[in-house]
Amino acid sequence: MTCSEFDKAFDPYVDGLLDPLSAAAARMHLESCPTCDRMVARWQQSRILLSTAVAEIAAAVDVSGLFTAVGSALDAGCELEDGALTRPSVTRGASHQREFHAERGGVSASVDIAARTARPAARMRRFSAIGRFVAVAGGSAVAAAASIMLLAPGMTLPVQVATETTPSTFSLGSSLRLKPVTFTAPERRDGGVWRPLLPVPALVDALEAGEGRTVSTWVQPRTQTRVIWVQSRNSGPTLQTAGYDK
Amino acid sequence: MEPTDGELVDRARLGDRGAVEHLLERYQRRLLGVLVGMVRNPEDAREILQETFIRVFRNLENFKGDSSFYTWVYRIAMNLAIDYQRRDSKRPSVEFDEGVGRDEDSVGDGSAHLGVNPFERIRSRELGQKIFEAIESLTPDHRAVIILREIDGLSYEEISEVLQCSMGTVMSRLHYARKKLQTRLHEML
Known part of the structure; x- marks a missing residue:
């Protein structure tokens, strides 16, 4: 083996990747060539x-x-370069609400609650890489239950359009026990509207709202909190809690 | 029996936080070594390491399994490190922090660190500094191949997958990098 040949074989030699014959030839060369040996x-x-x-x-x-x-x-x-995190879809929840509210002539406050439960499986794939599965699934079930209860027949719900940043209210014509969910989600500004990035439902309290009470729910912009309030006719809004009644 | 990367990735995709942690712990030290070799500064290396894992677990759905998981992770890490170096080349170089991980007071006080002669430690630190100066004389691409080979022991094929270049390119860059390092070190030592 010449010095030029050894130079070409240098890297596989020092990495132990030469076949046995070539390795032997390289070793013989080093024994007789102090320059290459020194290298x-x-x-x-x-x-x-x-x-x-x-x-x-x-x-x-x-x-x-x-x-x-x-x-x-x-x-x-956190913001992604590829924008992989997206808003939870509101389509399914909103359309459900629209169906209902088409009957009632308006849109319920529960739009937001239902919206956050839309396609929980999809959200889990997107957002639950670090273990939100249980929280999302549990919260979704509860919020869905609340939505169902809110949409129960026989209820009179004068409503207004719900958005991410404006309060939505509805009055209860009869006693209703519901279990609200308070969502805490980071938000980002998207076209001038603060939108949730990652809904993280967390069960807070059960809520009992008696006849003549108004239940309001809204997202506090930039505070990452959705709040549910119950207001009686004669007093200001209070957050009432009660045991969950199935 | 230890779960495979594939099993952990599948579980992580379903929201298993323990799987995420397991994957992170499996590769964080190896990656850190590579990143230190690339950027030298330990704080920067840790920051790049953290960013690497954030990107990995954000984009887990994008991992198709065409390559091994760790190759994919390494690719993200090396891209971040190379980008960092390219930005950093426009700034004054960071001085080698001899105090990192060392007890400065141990030199010459007789309480030799880990039983090593303090004068040997000084000599070792000087050599370490010269090594990094020599490494930094390489371009990011050349530095990447030498670090992946010498610090992490990746094969030529694995290096080509990580850096998304041909085996021939890997071997060519490796040969050049080794020759240049030897020359630089010979001049310094």
């Missing part, structure tokens, strides 16, 4: 220095909070 020795020294230098620095880096930091960033629904 290999220098490389081995450089390799050790590099590995040691990197290992010493890397070993000192504290990665104990890395999972928490990554999880927090994902939970916060």
Whole structure:
């Protein structure tokens, strides 16, 4: 083997990738060529220095909070370059509400609640990479139950259009026990409207709203909170709680 | 029996936070070593590491399984590191922080760190600094192949998958990088 040939075989040789015959030829060359032998020795020294230098620095880096930091960033629904995080679809919930409200002549406040429950499976795939499955599924079931109850026949619901940022109210013609869900979601500004990025339903309280009471629900822009209030005729809004009554 | 990457990825997609954590812990130290080799500064390396995992788990649905999971992760990490280097090349270089991970007071006080002669440690730190200076004389692309090979021990084929270039390119860059490093180190040492 010549020096030129060894130079071409240098990398697979030092990486131990030469076939046995070629490796033997390379070793024979090194035994008789101090220049090439010195080149290999220098490389081995450089390799050790590099590995040691990197290992010493890397070993000192504290990665104990890395999972928490990554999880927090994902939970916060940070903006993505590809915009992968999207709003939960409101189509299904809204259309359901529109069907109902076509009968009632308006749109219910529960649009927002139902909207957040739309296609929970899809949301889980998108948002639950860090374990929101249980929360989303549980919250969705509860919110769906609330929506169903709100939409029960026999109810008189003068309503107004619900949006993400305006309150929606409806009055109850009869006693209704419902279990509201308060959603906390980071929001982003999208075309001038604050929209939720990642609905994270969390069961708060059961709520009993008696006859003549007004239940309002709205999203507080930029506070990441949806609030449900119950207001009686003669007093200001209060948040009432009660046990869940099936 | 340890779950495979594929099993953990499937579970992570379904929202298993434990699977996410498992994957992260499986690769964080390896990736950190590579990133330190690429950018030297440990804080920057950690930041890139964190960003890597954020992108990995945000985009888990985009992982098709065409390559191995760790190749995909490495690809994201290396792209971030190379982008960082290209931005950083326009800024003054960061001084090697000899205090990182070392007890500065141990030099010469007789309480040799881990039983190593303090003068050897000084010499070792100087050599380490020279190594990084030599590494930084390489372009990001050349640095990437040498780091992936020497720090993480990836094969030529794996390197070509991570860097999305041909095997021939990997071997060519590796050969050039090694020669240049040897020359630089020979001049310095």
